Amino acid sequence: MNSDDLKGETELLKLISQGDEKAFAGLFNHYRPIIFTTVLRLTDSISISEEIVQDVFLKAWLKRNELPSIRNMGGWLYTIASNLTYNALQKNAREKSKLILMNKYPDSANFYTNEDLLVNKEFETILKQAVDKLPAKQRQSYRLIKEDGLKRNEAAAQMNVSPETVKANLDAAMKKIRAYILSRILQWHLIWLCFQFN
Numbered sequence: 001m002n003s004d005d006l007k008g009e010t011e012l013l014k015l016i017s018q019g020d021e022k023a024f025a026g027l028f029n030h031y032r033p034i035i036f037t038t039v040l041r042l043t044d045s046i047s048i049s050e051e052i053v054q055d056v057f058l059k060a061w062l063k064r065n066e067l068p069s070i071r072n073m074g075g076w077l078y079t080i081a082s083n084l085t086y087n088a089l090q091k092n093a094r095e096k097s098k099l100i101l102m103n104k105y106p107d108s109a110n111f112y113t114n115e116d117l118l119v120n121k122e123f124e125t126i127l128k129q130a131v132d133k134l135p136a137k138q139r140q141s142y143r144l145i146k147e148d149g150l151k152r153n154e155a156a157a158q159m160n161v162s163p164e165t166v167k168a169n170l171d172a173a174m175k176k177i178r179a180y181i182l183s184r185i186l187q188w189h190l191i192w193l194c195f196q197f198n
Helices: 003-017 021-043 046-062 064-068 074-104 111-132 135-148 152-159 163-196
Strands: none
Touching: 003 021, 021 046, 021 074, 021 111, 046 064, 046 074, 074 163, 111 135, 111 152, 111 163, 135 152, 135 163
């Protein structure tokens, strides 16, 4: 994006923060095709992708007061879309597994609870694998903030680095974790599809 485009988007975000719906429509029309195409590649579902895109821009509108301070709008929207896509894929994997179990074991009343526990346990295993694969500083930042519940300043003091370094480490860690988990969930999706056709 060149400087003129960046300046134009900055002005657009200011208008949106003031409640300008026409400006928001311009933002939607610009970013919607890119986000939709990206999400569709992961979900392989037009309806789910449309729903995710709507949720992305709903969140953007609800947080419109914060938009002028965002330096990379495309990246910000993509992060929201990634999180929503990850949630949708995880939910889809659970629903497919329940459907398969229901078809194979229709008389088992307690199977759904057991399957939920199994899926959650598998997810926790994959999350642990993703965290273990992180570089040391990213892994430490993630564990201090996400697992131990420390504030950024507290984690920075413990690591003897700046809060900005902790933020950068955590941001990088979250991107790698999301990418790893998404790839594994997509593998689950393919496995369940194979089961369905066997």
